[in-house]
Amino acid sequence: MKNVVLLTIDALRQNALGCYGNKKGLTLFIDSLQDKCILFTRGQASGPYTQASFPGLLTSSYYLEYGKPRGLAPERILISEPLQKAGIVTAAFHSNPYICGFFGWNRGWDTFYDSMEDEVEPRIPYIRGHIINTKVSDWLSSHVSRGEYKPFFLWLHYMDIHEPYMPDRKYVDMVEPSLTLRQDEMFNLFQNTLRKRDVSDPAKVAMLKKLYEIHVRETDTYVQKFFGALEKLDILKDTVVIIASDHGDEFGEHGGLSHDDKMYSELIDMPLLIYNLSRDKGEVCDTLVSNVDIPPTIIHLFGLPPVEAFQGHPLLPLGDYLQNGVFGEAIDQRSQRGGDIEKDIYFYREQDLKVIYRANLDSWEMYDLKADPRELNNIVNTSPEAEGLKGKLKPRVRRWVT
Amino acid sequence: MTDKEKECAELIEKSKEVVRETFKKFKVDDLAITWTGGKDSGLGLWIIRQVCQEDGIKLPKVMTIDEFDVFQEIHDFMEKYAKEWNLDLEWCRNDDVIKAAGGKLDAPVKVKDLDERNRAELKRIEFEGEAFPFEAESYTGNHLMKTVEFNKYIERHNVKGIFQGLRRDEQAARVQDEYFEKKEASHLIPEHIRIKPILHFTERAVWNTYQVYKIPYCSLYEQGYRSLGAKTTSAIAEPGVSAWEQDLENTTERAGRRQDKEQMMARLRDLGYM
Numbered sequence: 001m002k003n004v005v006l007l008t009i010d011a012l013r014q015n016a017l018g019c020y021g022n023k024k025g026l027t028l029f030i031d032s033l034q035d036k037c038i039l040f041t042r043g044q045a046s047g048p049y050t051q052a053s054f055p056g057l058l059t060s061s062y063y064l065e066y067g068k069p070r071g072l073a074p075e076r077i078l079i080s081e082p083l084q085k086a087g088i089v090t091a092a093f094h095s096n097p098y099i100c101g102f103f104g105w106n107r108g109w110d111t112f113y114d115s116m117e118d119e120v121e122p123r124i125p126y127i128r129g130h131i132i133n134t135k136v137s138d139w140l141s142s143h144v145s146r147g148e149y150k151p152f153f154l155w156l157h158y159m160d161i162h163e164p165y166m167p168d169r170k171y172v173d174m175v176e177p178s179l180t181l182r183q184d185e186m187f188n189l190f191q192n193t194l195r196k197r198d199v200s201d202p203a204k205v206a207m208l209k210k211l212y213e214i215h216v217r218e219t220d221t222y223v224q225k226f227f228g229a230l231e232k233l234d235i236l237k238d239t240v241v242i243i244a245s246d247h248g249d250e251f252g253e254h255g256g257l258s259h260d261d262k263m264y265s266e267l268i269d270m271p272l273l274i275y276n277l278s279r280d281k282g283e284v285c286d287t288l289v290s291n292v293d294i295p296p297t298i299i300h301l302f303g304l305p306p307v308e309a310f311q312g313h314p315l316l317p318l319g320d321y322l323q324n325g326v327f328g329e330a331i332d333q334r335s336q337r338g339g340d341i342e343k344d345i346y347f348y349r350e351q352d353l354k355v356i357y358r359a360n361l362d363s364w365e366m367y368d369l370k371a372d373p374r375e376l377n378n379i380v381n382t383s384p385e386a387e388g389l390k391g392k393l394k395p396r397v398r399r400w401v402t
Numbered sequence: 403m404t405d406k407e408k409e410c411a412e413l414i415e416k417s418k419e420v421v422r423e424t425f426k427k428f429k430v431d432d433l434a435i436t437w438t439g440g441k442d443s444g445l446g447l448w449i450i451r452q453v454c455q456e457d458g459i460k461l462p463k464v465m466t467i468d469e470f471d472v473f474q475e476i477h478d479f480m481e482k483y484a485k486e487w488n489l490d491l492e493w494c495r496n497d498d499v500i501k502a503a504g505g506k507l508d509a510p511v512k513v514k515d516l517d518e519r520n521r522a523e524l525k526r527i528e529f530e531g532e533a534f535p536f537e538a539e540s541y542t543g544n545h546l547m548k549t550v551e552f553n554k555y556i557e558r559h560n561v562k563g564i565f566q567g568l569r570r571d572e573q574a575a576r577v578q579d580e581y582f583e584k585k586e587a588s589h590l591i592p593e594h595i596r597i598k599p600i601l602h603f604t605e606r607a608v609w610n611t612y613q614v615y616k617i618p619y620c621s622l623y624e625q626g627y628r629s630l631g632a633k634t635t636s637a638i639a640e641p642g643v644s645a646w647e648q649d650l651e652n653t654t655e656r657a658g659r660r661q662d663k664e665q666m667m668a669r670l671r672d673l674g675y676m
Contacts, residue, residue: 070537097669102635116666125672162673 002276003239004301006079006155006294007226008057009219010050010096010162011259012245014043014269016216026175026216029224030243033275035282038318042288043272044326044349045247049259050098051339052330053246053291058105058155060295060310064329067400068341072104077309079295080108080153086304089143089150093136094157095120095127111139123187124166126159129222137229144233153298156226160219161249163258164190165211171218176210186211197260199252209251240301241275242294253374261330263347263356264375268328274315285318288351290326325350325392348393355380355389359397364390410611413603414449420581420599421453424563428595432562433462434555437491439476439620440630441608441645443567446600448617450565451487461489462565465555468495469547471507471632479620494551496520499543503536507634511536511543519590523550526590537634556592563595571604572655605655609646629655 014020018031019039046056052063059076066073080090090108095115099105106112113135115127136156143149166186172179181189189211193204223243230236248267250256259267270291292312299307300314313322325348332343344359352370357363366380366389380386403411424433435450437443447464454461466480484491502515510533513524527545534542556564570579581601587593603611605628612619622630623645626638640648 097666097673100666102666116669120669123672125669164672 001151001302003152003154003235004298005230005239005241006057006153006298007223007241007243008094008155008157009223009243009245010157010159011247011249012161012216012219012271013248013266014245014271015266016213017271019273020271024175024213026213027220029220029227030273033227033273036275036277036279038274038279038283038285038315040272040274040285040287040289040315042286043244043270044288044290044328045245045268045270046291046326046328047330048247048262048267048328049330049333050096050246051333052328054099054105056291056312056328057244057246057294058099060292060307060312062292062311062327062329062396064331064341064344064400069331069339071102072107074104075309077307078105078108079298080155082108082299082304082307083153083302084108084110086302087150088302089152090154091139091143091152092155093132093139094155095132095159096157097125123164126162129158129160129219130225132156132158133222133225133229136226140229140233140235144235151302153302157246158219158222160222161212161215163194163249165194165208165215166190167211167214167218171214171221175214175217179210181207181211194257197257199255199257202252205252205257208257212249212251237277239277241273242297243271243273243275244291244294245270246291260334261332261343261345263328263330263345263354265369265373268347283318285315287318287321287323288326288349289315289321290328293321325389327393327396329396344398346393346397348389348396350389350392353383353385353389355386355393357390357393357397406610407614410607410614413607414452414611414615416602417446417449417599418453420597420601421450421565422457424565424582424597424599425453425457425459428563430460430462432560433564434559434561435462435464435565436552436567437464437466437480437489438567438630439466439473439480440567441612441619441623442569442600442603444619445603445608445611445617446565446567448615449599461487463490463492463559465492465494465552465564467548467551468493469632470495470500471634473620473622473630473633473636475622476620476630479618483618492555494555496547496551499536499546507536509536510534519554520546520550523590550590553591556594561592561594563597565597565599567600568598569603569605569608570601605650606646609650613646 016022017027018025019034045053047053047063051069055061055063055076058079061076063069066075084090089110091111092109093113097116100114100116101112118127120126143152164187166183189204189208194208199205227236230239247259248269249259250266253266254262254264290312293315296306296310296312296314297316300316315321327348329344329346332340342360347354347356352368354367354369356365364380365378366383366386367375368379435447437447451461498517498520499511502511503509512533513521523546529542536543568579579598579601581598583596585591585594585596626640626643627636628639628645628648630636
């Protein structure tokens with residue numbers, strides 16, 4: 001039995017990766033893994049921000065499954081829980097407060113680090129990737145040390161790409177040595193442009209995107225270090241690594257910044273790679289898949305019986321995957337109430353057709369992602385397929401209201 | 403005397419020094435003790451009471467905050483010992499917020515339904531919304547139910563010094579804490595000194611002391627709770643394993659609960675959450 005690692009990267013857009021067509025060389029290490037990977041070209045997040053997406057990634061269920069989202073509902077099953085019951089060692093290392101122990105995400109982990117007890121830098125509300133790596137390496141060496149060890153499931157999550165977009169000079173120099181912006185200027189840009197979702201000045205939006213890309217480059221070095229740690233312990237060959245993001249980030253594509261309650265590709269398209277050193281060659285899979293498929297895939301990799309509550313399907317073996325439409329949902333989480341369930345939004349996608357529904361406005365959109373990848377041309381009133389897709393989405397709308 | 407007994411005696415002696423220094427600096431009537439029913443403030447109270455008995459001093463008044471989400475076990479434990487130890491105990495409760503929430507947890511509290519003091523406090527923490535949920539996880543609710551009641555008590559009784567059961571090893575942020583911490587007066591907060599006599603105790607030493615001196619504690623600790631807060635936000639760390647039998651050294655005390663919730667909320671706000 002192999003170990004399984006789920007490596008998630010916060011706010012990483014699919015098209016920031018070289019292996020997904022980005023030409024800027026920001027992810028040279030991840031790109032170099034491709035001959036041992038299955039790359040999913042149509043991976044979809046089940047929500048556009050952390051709270052909406054992580055129920056999919058770790059519990060194979062949807063954000064609004066139990067009405068108003070507070071902590072992790074007791075009904076949800078975290079991937080760590082069935083694994084721990086089956087005797088697999090489970091460990092988690094991350095620094096995202098939305099999914100910290102306080103909100104219930106620490107269930108089923110033998111080791112759970114969420115950084116909430118640790119100090120963070122004044123302007124950056126999370127622990128950097130190199131510290132996550134140190135903690136992960138320490139844990140790995142203590143667990144694996146000398147010969148026999150129990151198979152493990154390790155989840156690690158890097159936050160570094162997430163705003164406030166204040167990369168260290170070292171990484172700026174790797175991508176854009178001519179960039180002279182100081183840290184306080186970066187912070188100003190974050191405070192006065194990004195936080196205000198002000199896209200009126202294209203130069204500022206371009207600068208934010210540049211800083212974001214520098215963080216992507218930075219994170220690629222963390223992924224490389226992590227793989228190095230597995231190699232050093234000689235367990236890379238015994239470990240399957242799933243790489244994904246929770247959501248993307250917007251740079252004015254639909255009039256906004258960061259990641260709010262929207263369902264367009266810049267937020268929903270998810271990079272998804274399954275790395276296995278034993279593979280003969282790389283493979284590209286164009287099937288439409290969802291992040292809710294990741295927990296069942298992990299269960300499958302450990303050879304365990306399916307978990308009934310999981311709503312996704314195992315991605316492996318590839319040929320057996322049940323092709324279906326994919327869903328996502330979110331609410332306006334920037335409202336003063338800290339999440340307004342009265343302002344809810346949903347999407348449903350089949351092949352390259354996507355419908356989006358804003359329930360509080362009762363407004364529908366539909367896009368043909370093949371003909372219109374930037375989702376600018378709403379065809380909901382003209383497409384013959386609109387009614388069919390709307391019909392499939394409707395049962396999920398406000399299903400907590402009975 | 404075993405090593406353990408010796409160690410506990412030394413730790414208590416240090417605490418007693420802090421308490422005696424306090425009685426030198428303040429009049430008894432200007433002092434108060436915070437007591438939550440938990441193990442730390444309970445140990446502090448027990449030590450202060452020892453000093454008072456030994457030195458023939460009246461025990462200062464005791465305050466506790468009723469967050470409206472209290473474990474029955476804690477309530478019963480406190481009532482029992484308040485009587486047995488003859489404490490001058492005051493339960494502080496922000497009834498105005500409870501009334502505005504219709505007496506229900508999770509219910510929305512409309513700012514306009516609150517009294518002037520609570521509205522002023524909301525302004526102080528820069529809350530600008532029209533409503534917030536009356537829940538233990540909410541930063542706003544927590545502030546009004548706890549911090550505000552604490553400040554109001556200080557003001558009402560003209561308290562100059564208040565004992566707290568904080569420990570340095572609880573969290574990284576407390577490593578630098580001093581036994582006496584002066585809180586400067588600011589808007590809605592009267593000046594006062596916070597006194598922390600058990601600052602140097604580790605979690606393990608706290609339990610050793612309870613054991614050696616047979617100090618009474620709340621039964622929830624026998625069920626596996628390690629840290630007690632509001633009922634809906636505290637969780638059992640290890641079911642059926644008494645707090646002192648758990649692996650205190652290698653696991654986190656506050657895994658089931660967070661007093662540093664405010665730190666978490668601050669991080670959430672920095673990430674864009676309102």
